[in-house]
Amino acid sequence: MAEEQCRLCPRQCGAAREKTPGYCGAGTALRIARAAPHLWEEPCISGTKGSGALFFSGCALRCRYCQNYDISFCRKGNDVTPARLFDIMTALKEQGVHNFNFVTADHYIPQLVPVLEKAKEAFDLPIVWNCSGYESPGMLAMLDGLVDVYLPDFKYADSALAEKLSCAADYPKVALDALERMLRQTGKPVKDRAGLLRRGVLVRHLVLPGYRKNSIDAVKLLAGRFAPSDFLFSLMSQYTPQGRENTPNRRLTRFEYESVKEAVLDAGFDGYFQSLSSAASVFTPPFDGTGVG
Numbered sequence: 001m002a003e004e005q006c007r008l009c010p011r012q013c014g015a016a017r018e019k020t021p022g023y024c025g026a027g028t029a030l031r032i033a034r035a036a037p038h039l040w041e042e043p044c045i046s047g048t049k050g051s052g053a054l055f056f057s058g059c060a061l062r063c064r065y066c067q068n069y070d071i072s073f074c075r076k077g078n079d080v081t082p083a084r085l086f087d088i089m090t091a092l093k094e095q096g097v098h099n100f101n102f103v104t105a106d107h108y109i110p111q112l113v114p115v116l117e118k119a120k121e122a123f124d125l126p127i128v129w130n131c132s133g134y135e136s137p138g139m140l141a142m143l144d145g146l147v148d149v150y151l152p153d154f155k156y157a158d159s160a161l162a163e164k165l166s167c168a169a170d171y172p173k174v175a176l177d178a179l180e181r182m183l184r185q186t187g188k189p190v191k192d193r194a195g196l197l198r199r200g201v202l203v204r205h206l207v208l209p210g211y212r213k214n215s216i217d218a219v220k221l222l223a224g225r226f227a228p229s230d231f232l233f234s235l236m237s238q239y240t241p242q243g244r245e246n247t248p249n250r251r252l253t254r255f256e257y258e259s260v261k262e263a264v265l266d267a268g269f270d271g272y273f274q275s276l277s278s279a280a281s282v283f284t285p286p287f288d289g290t291g292v293g
Ligand code: SF4
Pocket: 006, 007, 008, 009, 010, 011, 012, 013, 014, 015, 017, 021, 022, 023, 024, 025, 026, 060, 106, 107
C-alpha cells in the first residue's frame, strides 16, 4: 500500500500518512481499541453469542457528537499488524461470535483487503462492515465480494446540518450513492434459520435531539429512492449528550422519537426500533484494548 497522498475517502485530504495522520487521524498502521463479542447491536447481528466487534481507531467523518470520541478523535488503541489482526479474528471465532464486525474501519480499507481475503477463505462467518455511510465509490469497489453485510448510517438529509455537525455538506449525496453501491453488492437481506443476517444491508439512523425534521426528511429521502424490502432499517435513540460545543445538550424526547418512528412505519421499512432507555453511555463499551494487546 503506497499512499504518498491519501485520497481514499470523500475528504480527499491528501495526507502523507507514512509521516502524518490524515483528517481521519490514521497513519498507515492498523489501530484497534477493542476486539470482543458485542451484544448491543441489532438482534440479527448480535444474536445470542455476540458479534465479533473490532473497533478501529480514527474516523473520516468525525461527528462532533460522536459517542465513541475516545477512539474516533483521540485515537485510543494499539497498532497491530495484519497478521496479528488475523489472530485476533481467530480468537473471536473461538469465542463463538456470529460474525466479524469491522466498526469504523473505512480509512484502513487498503490494508484490510488482504486480511478480508484470507478471512473469507478461513472462516465461514459473515463479514459485517459497520460504517458511517460516508464512503467513496473507490472504497466500496475495494470491498466488493469481501463484505457480506453492510451496516451503514444514514445520518443526514440536511446538508447544512451535515456541515454543522460533521463538516460534511456532501454527506446526503455521498451516502445515498454509497447505499446504492452497497445494495448492488449484497442484494436484499438474507437471514439464516436462527434469524441472523447472512447478507444484505441494514441502514441505521440516529435521531438527534432538536433535529426531528432532518430525521423525517432522511426517511423520506430513502423511501423515495429505495423499495422497503431493499434493506432493513434501524431507528436509534441512544444519543447521549457529551457536552461538546454546538452539539445537542439533552436527550431525545419520546415525542421526537415516536414521530420519526411513525415516518419509518409509513414508509414501510422493516427493522428495529430502539427503546429510549438505550440512551446511556453504559452502552458504549470500554476502549481499553480488550482482545487486542
Ligand atoms: S482516509 Fe484519512 S487520510 Fe485518507 S483521504 Fe480520508 S481522511 Fe484523508
